[in-house]
Amino acid sequence: MMSLPSSIDVAVIGAGAAGLGAAHALKRAGRSFLVLEARDRVGGRGHTIMASSDVTFDLGCGWLHSADQNAFVKIADRLDFEIDRKLPPWRERAYGKSFPPEQRAEFFRAIDAFFDRIEQAAKGGVDYPANLYLEPGNRWNPMIDAISSYINGCETDRLSILDVDAYQDTNINWRVRRGYGALMAAYGAPLPIAFNCAVTLIDHSDKRLRIETSQGTLTADKVIVTVPTNLIAQGAIRFSPALPEKVDAAANLPLGLADKVMIALDDAQDLPTDGNLRGATMRTEMGTYHLRPFGQPCIEGFFGGRFAQALEDAGDGAMATHAIDEIVSFLGNDFRRKLKPLKESRWAHDPFARGSYSHALPGHAGKRAVLAAPVDGRLFFAGEATSPNFFSTAHGAHDSGERAAREVMAALFQ
Structure with missing residues (x-):
């Protein structure tokens, strides 16, 4: 000191x-x-921490x-x-039968149309909550909210459309x-x-x-x-x-909330390197899972928004328990014996952060x-x-x- x-x-x-x-x-x-x-x-x-002797884990930005x-x-x-410089495990690089290609294509059309509607609305210069631009009754709305919670740390009802429109991304993402x-x-x-x-x-x-x-x-x-x-x-x-x-x-x-959990994986060769696992497509309270990042023997889970807050509030280990249960529901009960909790982030409970990253509330x-x-x-x-x-x-x-x-x-x- x-x-x-x-x-x-x-x-x-x-x-x-x-x-x-x-x-x-x-x-x-x-x-x-x-x-x-x-x-x-x-x-x-x-x-960055070592979640185990052979697993590097970025608790925050990655x-x-x-x-x-x-x-x-x-x-x-x-x-x-x-x-x-490999492509990230997003969009079309999903794995498993729980989110088949025809459903993925339908979802991508829905979320792309959602952002197109926001872009058009933002040209008017008046700010509104992003959830107003969800298509009423669309079966993918809960999952669009989940994606918003990963990207923005919050669901679409707390998100300014002018802020969304201002964000710039060249879609080149490395690690x-x-x-x-x-x-x-x-x-x-x-x-x-x-x-x-x-x-x-x-x-x-x-x-x-x-x-x-x-x-x-x-x-x-x-x-x-x-x-x-x-x-x-x-x-x-x-x-x-x-x-x-x-x-x-x-x-x-x-600051919205985006949290991560790292799960050790035995028999790692059974899953692809840098794949993506997602399947709870009918609800917002879902995780998304990065399979074997950098080829490591692990699965990295990601949660956002109100669901991440609820998991944090439930105490240490709640995130890992949910992640393992969800992964097993996608891949089968035999996978449970291959999974073991390692580490998880708790950014809302971090006294010097109190969240993950900022979003503008509607109108602000x-x-x-x-x-x-x-x-x-x-x-x-x-x-x-x-x-x-x-x-x-x-x-x-x-x-x-x-x-x-x-x-x-x-x-x-x-």
Whole structure:
């Protein structure tokens, strides 16, 4: 544990992707700064663990979305992290009889038409909940809601159509073989970071900013705040004088929930590498399962939205129990003996995240710009929720950190 200085030029709050992007930009510019991180590690919602001796598991972000525009691809190349460029196990790459090809084709037509209707509606510039654009009575609506819970962390009734329309994705999705979280940890290794240092108050009433932390108080000329929106909305970090517009923006950009569970698999050769298993197509409360990621002897389950919250609230092991039961229902009772719980994420119960990634509530897509706006040339804001087009992603967070660092440097020369 490093001792805090009494005074610094720039404080970066949070060592997730946004904080790391900001810190590296400040470092390249030769600026003096310190990153204040509440956890005992780098990465925030990017965290790689070894679920077992032969299974690498990204508890948080795992895909290099829009990889042709993703800053972490070049970072991975520079740090000698292998990039896996195989197609992801989505869309047509499903496995098993529980979701046959003719049903998949019908589902893809339904979900593509749903997003086409949203795109057309968004051209009018008026915001509505996305669930209004589900086709009434369509048998695939529950599954479309499930997909929304994976993509957005919430079901369609809590989703702004203008926010959906603003999101940009080049549909090139790669992975980091050693883990996205491991890449972030390596990226953050050379930076000055005070760990176990939770910020509770930023007092901007005087010429210099006073920052209260779990390790003491320090002052700074500028602060870049990169913490998740739920922490701002729920008052984990307070501002004095209060910043009601920021709190309101954060509250209307809440973190949805996407959780993962890793299941060990005996006789792994019985299932294809990088396949996808899904079959509970008549309900929203369903998991989707990535078979043998990177060829590992495991199945990675994924849950989102209200169902993920219910599984978290049910306690440790509930997610794994449900996943195993569901997998067995697809593949047969003989598979139960081959499956064993390893690890699961619980992002809603993580005190420094309180969720997974942001979505704009209906009517509030414009709050991303409100949250991103600097205050008095001294307080700056970054994080995936402030990204106008790449929100909910690690690279969107990283780029927002670089943007905030540029704002800091511009303010220093005024």
